[in-house]
Amino acid sequence: MGNRNFPPAMGPEDVEKRVGTVYPDGLKGITEGRIKQKLGNALGLSQFGVNLVTLKPGGGSSQRHWHETEDEFIYIVQGTATLITDEGEQELTAGMFAGFPAGVPDGHNLVNKGVMDVVYLEVGTRTLNDKVTYPDVDMKLEMVDGNYRFLHKDGTPYPEG
Template sequence: MPKVDTAKVPERQGSDYPAPYGEPVSERIRQALGRAGGLTDFGVNLVHLPPGAWSSQRHWHSHEEEFVYVLAGELTLVTEAGEQLLRAGDGAAFPKNVPDGHHMINRSEETAVYLDIGTRCDDDTCHYSDIDLHLEPGVDHYSHKDGTPYR
């Protein structure tokens, strides 16, 4: 059956960023709906972001595209251009290989809910704009920008 029962999709809280970079993301709850439905070319995540939490560290991808669509609440989108408020019904697109780091922060009093949709690419490099963090393709660990692995 193609229907994905979201109540049965496991929730994953936080991130796998090395300390201390995971702290602002520690309350984020994500459900991999696309993976649960057997999708392999792109991901669809249902994300709950409580007040004060970040969606991620500010980042951009070399080969993957992302799109977020807010279902409930409001989020502050932070990019190189500054900040924009996203409310239920708003979306934001992030094309591949555009060095404009982005993330969202919930500065409201209510939990925000959004869909995070993106391509999956084995050749992708993830660049982090504000911190000494880097993720190369085919590597299962984060490194410093000089290539030294985090341990």
């Protein structure tokens, strides 16, 4: 059994806010103002990730994407987000949730088209190996043994940075 080097409970104000994304330059777009707090990491969780995400008006969660081996779940805490999938657009209001099973090729993201912040919980499995497809842009992600790299769709790597 491991040792606990952190409290078993805390508030979001105790968790670092990370702004933006790790996408390659030129593909950050609507994600540049995204605020993400890694709640699960702060508590030492290793089997799944839990993030509290804030989207300012005009902001988005990610480029539309889907995972080969990771499930994703979102729960809207505050505001109204527009969920964009291959099926079209759907408004999600506080209390609504959505799920994206691993291996289902349905690109998805959230966009804040409103005038107030959108806050949501994002929960996902943590696999050491995954492939992420981004249907709308020249990018894919490969995760091997927990290390990720962004590639063009033809397999050419993006510059690190």
